[in-house]
Amino acid sequence: MSFGHGGPSGGPGGSRTPDWAALAEESAAKSRRRKWLMIGGGVLATAAVAAVVATAVVSTGRGDPEAATSASALPGPEELPPESAEPAPSFSSVAPAPPPDPMDFITDEKTDREPVTVEGFFPGRKLTSGDRVHLKGPTARTTQCASAANSALGAVLTRHGCDELIRATYTRDGVAVTVGVAVFSTEAEAKKVVEEATGGMASLSGGGVPAFCRTGVVCRRTTNSYGRYAYFSVTGFTDGRNVTKDDGPVYTAGDDLTNFTFHQIRHRGEVQASAAASAATG
Known part of the structure; x- marks a missing residue:
């Protein structure tokens, strides 16, 4: 039986030298994917927190529909009631006389x-x-x-x-x-x-x-x-x-x-x- 060099790899009983450059490139690619996954997860988490806060703010505003408008939505002059023509009531500052003795x-x-x-x-x-x-x-x-x-x-x-x-x-x-x-x-x-x-x-x-x-x-x-x-x-x-x-x-x-x-x-x-x-x- 003779043994040859450089035969096809992966065959039963076969032998070859590892491709170190390819292994290094593959490892680097995996590392880059993990980094991007971590960054993406952080962004999603931040977005989720912001959404919760926004929901809470919106929910608080819904609790009192007039609360958001009562402070700023003051009536304009055209919406105010007209001044009454009737004179305002007046009160005497003189004390009433005591009852007769x-x-x-x-x-x-x-x-x-x-x-x-x-x-x-x-x-x-x-x-x-x-x-x-x-x-x-x-x-x-x-x-x-x-x-x-x-x-x-x-x-x-x-x-x-x-x-x-x-x-x-x-x-x-x-x-x-x-x-x-x-x-x-x-x-x-x-x-x-x-x-x-x-x-x-x-x-x-x-x-x-x-x-x-x-x-x-x-x-x-x-x-x-x-x-x-x-x-x-x-x-x-x-x-x-x-x-x-x-x-x-x-x-x-x-x-x-x-x-x-x-x-x-x-x-x-x-x-x-x-x-x-x-x-x-x-």
């Missing part, structure tokens, strides 16, 4: 114009105070004020120009109270009577109420004033007993009636103050 209407006969009547001071047939009911008995009205008081108080009433005296008697459980209102022209006259008062107003009986608190009997008496009115009370037992400091029902009955009388006088002022306020506001 009821006392201002009952300190002088020139401002106290409500009629003076028995029913105006002592209305109805009874007075209820809490759980206590006082039945109204006789009433009286006189322009001779001294005739409805003992001599000492009568002289004081006359001296300070008492115009008239109105009285009413109330009873409850054997206790009787006569309360009276003396009318004067001014508040100063009424106050003078209270300062100088001695003695007391005469009790008023009749109409089923027996005489009470007459001469020689101890009773409770009070004197006060409000506005141009002086008001009095005399309270005692209908059976003629003397009143002592321990007789609570006598004091309670007297307080009920004098408090009521005070509020009736004040009510005159309130009625007139309310009417004045309504007239002022039209």
Whole structure:
């Protein structure tokens, strides 16, 4: 068997020398392909990130369709509403006047114009105070004020120009109270009577109420004033007993009636103050 040189390669049992130049060129080509693949992948990744950001920005704008335009898309002059021909409202800088004081209407006969009547001071047939009911008995009205008081108080009433005296008697459980209102022209006259008062107003009986608190009997008496009115009370037992400091029902009955009388006088002022306020506001 003979062996030849340079025979065809790749045959079974064949042998040849490697082509080093071709191998080097092939290796270089592979390296270049890997480099370009890496660069291309980076570009694609960058593009993908940019697309995500752009999508997020677009999505944010879609969340509030007016958000993208409200700041910049202001209406032009032609889109603004026309100016109104109506004058703008104005407000006074002057503080409103305070409401009238009821006392201002009952300190002088020139401002106290409500009629003076028995029913105006002592209305109805009874007075209820809490759980206590006082039945109204006789009433009286006189322009001779001294005739409805003992001599000492009568002289004081006359001296300070008492115009008239109105009285009413109330009873409850054997206790009787006569309360009276003396009318004067001014508040100063009424106050003078209270300062100088001695003695007391005469009790008023009749109409089923027996005489009470007459001469020689101890009773409770009070004197006060409000506005141009002086008001009095005399309270005692209908059976003629003397009143002592321990007789609570006598004091309670007297307080009920004098408090009521005070509020009736004040009510005159309130009625007139309310009417004045309504007239002022039209």
